[in-house]
Amino acid sequence: MAKVFIIMGSKSDFPIAQKAISVLNKYGVAYDIAVASAHRTPKRVEDLVSGSDADVFISIAGLSAALPGVIASFTTKPVIGVPASGSLNYDALLSIVQMPPGIPVAAVGMDRGDNAATLAVEMLALSDKGLAEKLCEDRKAMAAKVEKDSAFVVEEARKVE
Incomplete structure (x- = not known):
């Protein structure tokens, strides 16, 4: 189906x-x-x-x-x-x-x-509650990646002379 x-x-x-x-x-x-x-x-x-x-x-x-x-x-x-x-x-x-x-x-x-x-x-x-939960988890993972990327960029910017 x-x-x-x-x-x-x-x-x-x-x-x-x-x-x-x-x-x-x-x-x-x-x-x-x-x-x-x-x-x-x-x-x-x-x-x-x-x-x-x-x-x-x-x-x-x-x-x-x-x-x-x-x-x-x-x-x-x-x-x-x-x-x-x-x-x-x-x-x-x-x-x-x-x-x-x-x-x-x-x-x-x-x-x-x-x-x-x-x-x-x-x-x-x-x-479908199962699909809704998977979507929420994926959104959380996307947000975590943005936070990680931001931290990386901030750290790299501090290295620029």
Whole structure:
């Protein structure tokens, strides 16, 4: 049973999906993955979304980046759009964030499959105490690293002549 479904607009988006997969694996979150095009295979997109038991969808798309919005049109479950960088970077980003009223799509930064997966885990953690605890531990570890880095920089600065 997949909790997250990653749908890419093309095979070339797989390096971005790998970032998401790494995060999902870290938290032990099950996922499915597929390639489907909003323009070339709209029926496939509909069938994948309608037939899925996923709780959250991650959609990776570039250029016109219609895929996240099309996925959102077939479900009331959360959809997270990841704009893929390319020759026209802002087109994908703007397409994902400009959804019509009633069909929202969350958006993360360019190529940030890792942040999309983290956001998906946060959504799942609303009803999964174990995931919520893992997220809290990771946040504490991030804060500790910043403190350690700050102490290092302060010490190094004192050595500068």
